[in-house]
Amino acid sequence: MPKSLAHRFRVDDGAKFRLKDWDPADEAGLAKDEAQALLGGLGERMAELQDQLYAQDRWSVLLVFQAMDAAGKDGAIRHVLSGLNPQGCQVHSFKAPSDEELDHDFLWRCATRLPERGRIGVFNRSHYEEVLVVRVHPAILEDQKLPPALVTQSIWTERLEDIAAFERHLARNGTAILKFFLHVSRDEQKQRFLERLDEPEKNWKFSARDIVERGHWAAYHAAYEDAIRATAAPHAPWFVVPADKKWVTRCVVAAAIVERLQELGLAYPKVDARAKAELEAARAKLMSES
Ligand code: ATP
Ligand code: MG
Numbered sequence: 001m002p003k004s005l006a007h008r009f010r011v012d013d014g015a016k017f018r019l020k021d022w023d024p025a026d027e028a029g030l031a032k033d034e035a036q037a038l039l040g041g042l043g044e045r046m047a048e049l050q051d052q053l054y055a056q057d058r059w060s061v062l063l064v065f066q067a068m069d070a071a072g073k074d075g076a077i078r079h080v081l082s083g084l085n086p087q088g089c090q091v092h093s094f095k096a097p098s099d100e101e102l103d104h105d106f107l108w109r110c111a112t113r114l115p116e117r118g119r120i121g122v123f124n125r126s127h128y129e130e131v132l133v134v135r136v137h138p139a140i141l142e143d144q145k146l147p148p149a150l151v152t153q154s155i156w157t158e159r160l161e162d163i164a165a166f167e168r169h170l171a172r173n174g175t176a177i178l179k180f181f182l183h184v185s186r187d188e189q190k191q192r193f194l195e196r197l198d199e200p201e202k203n204w205k206f207s208a209r210d211i212v213e214r215g216h217w218a219a220y221h222a223a224y225e226d227a228i229r230a231t232a233a234p235h236a237p238w239f240v241v242p243a244d245k246k247w248v249t250r251c252v253v254a255a256a257i258v259e260r261l262q263e264l265g266l267a268y269p270k271v272d273a274r275a276k277a278e279l280e281a282a283r284a285k286l287m288s289e290s
Contacts, residue, residue: 005030006256012237014229019221019240024185026242028252035247042254043083049258050120052266054088057118059264060175063257064126067182068220069210070192071243073124076182080254081122090115093124102145106130106159107166117174127166128179131159131227136219160230171235178260179236180253181224184243186217 005028011017030038053059065073081089092113101109107127115121134140135156167177184192193214196206213220232238241252271279 004255004259006239006252006259009239009241009252010237010256011228011232011240012234014232014238017225017229017232019183019225019228022183022240022242024183024188024242025244026248027245028242028248030248030251032245032247035251038251039079039247039254042251042258043080045258046081046254046261047083047085049261049266050084050088052268053120053261053264054085054118055268056266057269058174059266060115060117061120061257061261062115062123062170062175062177063120064123064128064177064179065182066126066128066132066180066224067243068184068189068217069207069213070189070196070205071182071184072246072249073182075246076180076249076253077122077124079250080257081120084120088118089120089122091122091124094126094129096140102143106144107162111166114170114175127163128227131156131163132220132223133213135223136213136216156226157230160227163227164231164233164236167231167236168233176260176264177236178256179231179238180256181228181238181240182243182249183240186214188244189214 009028053061065077067073077091081091090113094109097109110123110127113121113123134144141151141155171177193206193210196202228238228240239252239256241249243249
């Protein structure tokens with residue numbers, strides 16, 4: 001693997017972050033024909049590390065995926081994580097909140113879906129929707145049943161502070177957090193929407209709502225920029241992943257996950273003398289069976 005393929009897409013200090021500095025068509029120095037083999041190798045390494053993560057049962061890993069429509073979240077999740085043991089993996093897709101969810105604070109529903117120790121949890125959309133779609137559409141905020149006195153000009157800054165604090169809390173308790181913004185260009189999104197309209201087997205993916213959201217492109221990008229600026233941290237970095245070429249997206253996401261897992265010091269638990277004696281006793285018992 002090219003040394004630290006993911007590193008140049010990592011943002012862990014948002015102070016100077018500007019989305020316009022990032023190119024959605026960046027190929028990350030990868031050749032397309034190498035990418036498949038690279039992804040295969042990263043997948044195998046990820047599976048080994050996941051096995052140790054599960055056996056060690058100390059860390060949990062939270063992977064957050066955010067993007068504009070048709071940026072390839074679903075495909076990235078499917079391809080990158082396809083080699084993992086499903087028992088150690090939990091994927092949750094966040095849609096518009098239910099009545100029960102709206103009866104709680106905005107982080108509640110995400111808190112209930114966090115991965116257990118030893119597991120990898122994937123958020124397909126996440127708590128970030130609360131400072132993205134909700135920010136772009138004030139009517140959604142109005143339906144959130146907040147006491148009016150609390151809905152002030154500072155609400156987005158406050159939410160971003162609360163998200164950053166929530167993630168710091170999780171990190172301090174043993175959750176390794178990686179956040180992926182799949183950065184697709186407006187032109188590429190148009191092409192992918194047209195494919196969804198043109199190809200019958202892709203029609204089901206198309207939603208008229210997607211065109212409405214596309215109309216708010218600049219507002220979404222401003223909201224993403226603010227969110228990344230406010231919440232990028234060494235313990236919860238963002239990866240601004242080029243998404244115009246799907247093979248690039250998948251390799252960068254896989255590399256970021258493998259690199260982070262490798263930093264965790266994962267290892268199979270050591271068996272102490274007493275447990276070893278129990279293993280030997282079990283062996284003796286099995287061997288004595290006629
Ligand atoms: P696909 O790419 O397959 O269309 P998707 O993630 O867009 O997948 P959809 O079911 O099309 O899934 O859309 C989910 C919708 O739920 C999105 O429009 C998203 O903005 C919205 N949503 C998610 N969280 C919230 C939230 N907290 N408040 C309001 N809307 C939300
Ligand atoms: Mg959608």
